[in-house]
Ligand SMILES: Nc1ncnc2c1ncn2[C@@H]1O[C@H](COP(=O)(O)OP(=O)(O)OP(=O)(O)O)[C@@H](O)[C@H]1O
Ligand SMILES: Nc1ncnc2c1ncn2[C@@H]1O[C@H](COP(=O)(O)OP(=O)(O)OP(=O)(O)O)[C@@H](O)[C@H]1O
């Protein structure tokens with residue numbers, strides 16, 4: 001699986017629909033303080049199933065929906081889609097025949113979240129299972145939030161065990 | 169009071185006696201990762217009376233004594249002296265007539281610490297009282313450790329109250 | 337002590353209201369008593385509004401915005417009750433170039449009255465310094481000072 | 489699962505022993521089972537020795553040394569069990585120029601097989617990128633992407 005595209009609308013400071021096309025190699029995300037870079041990292045963890053507000057720098061899950069600014073009023077919905085290309089063969093079980101896997105999460109002000117894989121509604125559990133043991137889950141070793149790089153070194157022995165088990 | 173000089177010997181990575189002369193304005197401390205810059209900040213907090221190892225990135229207080237390296241064996245003592253010039257009048261009570269105030273802390277492997285002010289032995293309490301309500305105590309608002317700048321913003325209301333009271 | 341506290345609180349709050357918009361080029365900041373009735377025991381909350389943005393909980397500020405807010409608050413306290421020196425260890429690390437320049441300009445201005453010791457990796461901040469101490473570990477594991485020349 | 493765990497543990501430990509000295513230009517690193525007898529439940533500790541220094545508890549590593557140790561470990565795990573991508577938010581912030589260059593060289597090498605997404609303020613790291621996305625908030629409070637030209 002390779003990361004192909006990320007689409008955000010109404011997620012935190014991304015009021016308008018915004019698309020990121022990813023290619024192989026290194027993609028750098030740059031910009032001034034407060035412009036929305038870490039919000040993109042939050043969007044990726046959220047669509048992969050992150051359910052604890054504190055891991056999303058929020059108090060409640062609705063805080064991920066665009067709350068308004070001088071330029072526009074608050075929105076009622078946030079939606080993120082992460083699309084993977086299934087080119088190099090290690091597709092998750094059950095998805096070998098798909099050329100792409102698009103994961104979508106949508107939430108409304110009432111707190112309900114809807115998930116879908118390739119536009120087919122599914123549960124949070126189904127998304128979590130897609131990335132089981134790959135490190136790319138919402139809290140896997142492959143995503144390091146801002147300021148948290150030192151934490152893996154401060155992990156307790158039982159926590160370090162869980163990290164290594166995920167890679168087994 | 170103005171900061172005039174800092175002298176370290178045997179404190180963390182400062183094996184040899186090292187002296188820093190401070191003047192008015194801005195002094196920058198620079199150097200590669202791991203060269204000893206934050207150890208200087210620890211030395212200042214330690215001589216001002218810091219007694220909790222965790223605030224000194226240590227497990228026990230003896231960890232502040234030079235532990236040895238490829239270049240030299242471990243030492244048995246660490247000593248730091250911080251000297252203030254008493255030029256602009258707001259000397260601590262009882263020290264108005266001194267031109268300088270030199271605070272010294274020395275510790276040995278057995279964990280005992282000796283304090284002195286202008287070479288006269290004193291207790292930790294005497295040092296803490298010197299800087300009461302000036303923010304320059306070991307945990308005052310005037311010293312910000314590496315990576316901790318965001319913490320003041322995350323303080324609980326009762327903690328913020330204590331910070332403002334210190335300045336009252 | 338009631339008068340002392342409320343005087344310090346008012347003065348720090350007023351300074352915070354000046355320093356914050358200067359560093360952020362706009363916006364507002366204030367300290368608020370959580371329980372207005374109980375001056376002697378009430379906790380204190382921080383309220384900020386970034387220029388052009390809605391006022392959001394402090395937790396959703398970015399890494400750089402949090403650092404700059406904290407710097408504004410520490411400097412505001414310092415202006416009301418200066419301590420003999422101010423020692424900051426890489427507080428400029430999360431800031432982008434524009435914010436580093438604004439931080440440096442403020443430090444430069446305050447350094448006429450107060451002493452600053454700054455640990456930094458940022459070349460723009462190094463240029464600000466009156467005295468530069470380089471630390472090196474040429475001998476394995478042993479720290480020493482060296483004189484540093486800033487290349488022009 | 490006993491075999492799977494012990495195989496992964498051995499492989500990650502071996503890689504950690506290679507990646508760490510490469511980033512630190514020397515020194516040693518290893519993962520150790522806290523309780524050798526109990527492979528299925530034992531916790532795992534990290535042991536590092538920096539070049540020229542005594543082996544000290546991880547807590548007394550410097551900010552940059554901790555970050556580089558963590559990067560070595562994450563990349564070692566990645567080499568044994570690659571995930572579809574690796575997303576790092578300003579992990580280069582605590583590193584000095586020499587360590588940023590070593591980090592970038594390793595990322596460049598691994599990026600032939602794996603996808604990296606790096607949020608950074610560091611110009612040296614930007615130069616490494618194949619694709620650069622700039623984020624701006626020209627309209628108050630609203631994030632948008634812009635195309636970025638790296639000045640030569
Ligand atoms: N629900 C929301 N609605 C609108 N704006 C939001 C929402 N949540 C967060 N924000 C805004 O996003 C900004 C933070 O963005 P982010 O943390 O991504 O910045 P950044 O680019 O990572 O900056 P830095 O370089 O300082 O780390 C905050 O200023 C906040 O106002
Ligand atoms: N008691 C001790 N004896 C000898 N060396 C010590 C002792 N305590 C800490 N050290 C050494 O000091 C080093 C850390 O120094 P310090 O944290 O000051 O680095 P720094 O210059 O702040 O680096 P960075 O830029 O990464 O923050 C460690 O590598 C450690 O080996």
Ligand SMILES: [Mg+2]
Pocket residue numbers: 037038039146398399400
């Ligand atoms: Mg950020």
Ligand SMILES: [Mg+2]
Pocket residue numbers: 205206314550551552
């Ligand atoms: Mg440091």
